[in-house]
Amino acid sequence: MSVPRYWRESKYRYRLIGKRCMRCGALYYPRRAICTRCGSKELEEHQLSDRGRIVSWTVIRNPPKDYERFAPYVVALVELEDGIRILSQIVDVEPEEVKAGMMVEATFRKIREDGTSGIIEYGYKFRPPVESKQDSS
């Protein structure tokens, strides 16, 4: 992994920054230059909601290269509170306890390591909300 390739995405990954179309209001993550809904090229940075609910999920049992150490791990399609969807690992929960509709929040985690001398990549993963873990809901 080249340093610039990692570095240029870090803001968007660390802080969940997407884009919002200034003409029609459509939200995008990851960022894009042209709105697919109205065709506008006027888009501004938009801070995504860091909470959402799981739409669907899977457990990766045969991971790709560089992800072996995390397996088995959950990856889910999460719909954030502002309506935008994001793909993310779900952590701090056993795979058997994951359910559709489950509330999750963004957290900052290690994604992968580039060998023993390369950079260590960080970014978002989602987890059950920490403060509401005792709630019955």
Place this chain on the structure above:
Amino acid sequence: MRSVSIAGVGLTQVSEHWERSLADLFVEAAVKAIEDADVEEPEAVYVANSGSSYIQGQLNLGAMMADALGKAGVPAFTVEAGAASGAVAFHEGVKAVASGLYDIVLVGGVEKVSDASPEEIARFLSMPEDQEYTAYTGITNFGLNALIYRHYMERFGVRQEDIAMLAVRCHEHAEGCPHAMYPFKLSLERILSSPMEADPLHILECSGTGDGAAAVIIQPSKGVSGEVEVAAHSLSTDLIHITGRPDIVTFEAVKRASEKAFRMAGISRRDVDVVEIHDETTITGIISLEDMGFAEKGKGATLFTGQEPAVSGKPSVNTFGGLKARGNPVGATGLYQIVEIAMQLEGEAGRCQVDKPEFGLAQSLGGLGSICAITILRRH
């Protein structure tokens, strides 16, 4: 534009070809196609491949394969579109003949995955997805299939036992197919008791990735009886991220490409006798059939369970086993499908032959539905 026909076909068995290189496989399939067509030299060579840049570190396959064939000097092109590479290369080759640019074209696909480790293959198979925001999460291609699989079952109340029947049928068809990777039957119980690949998707619901090459020779139609003509060839794309798609269990690219292809061929779904679908996994095959209009949304599995109803008649599906049992030599897979349809229409399908088909359709996907190629062939 001129009408285009398939003059010859060739393929290798899909397998782990430990002793054979990319060029060895390509040449075997291409020479078979050239001999089958009994034509003069091809004027141009189109090479479909998906993984050689990552697995072998090999670029420039167009020139390399033209040379390997002893045809250095001809124009050559390399086409990459994930597992749709073969069908997209075919589309390009047909355009070149239809336009009058060339008269005899070789389109060949080749893939050699057995040079890679299982982890490298898992990574390769996720490379048609966006690397920065999809593969980055650690999800695999089969993981993406699993996400839509779970959602599909919940939304339509369909049982996994019904969806997995696609895999059972594919293995029944592959029995006796000399070029299939897995030419044997598998029971539903065996499939659904196999380990999880990516929950709820079982390993034996996934296509088997293998090495292989397939090739066709195309030329202007001569208008003779028995000729296999290209009745339609169409492409469509969709959003690269499934997160942006309004409905994750609909492949818009499949809907658009198939509608365009049926219009171009001037036929309806009922006219199609034999279909090769892109069953990268059981669920992808089921959704593909629905989005091509062979079954209502949520009812695709009924094509394989013996229940009613399929809305548009009942074509024979994956008559050589499909990606599941014939195997999935990724960048060559689209050409396997086209060669197989041509073999059916010519009555050369051996034990896999269906009764006198006139129209056959091949459907290929790259990524999880981000590109779809549809080819319709007709026997005159």
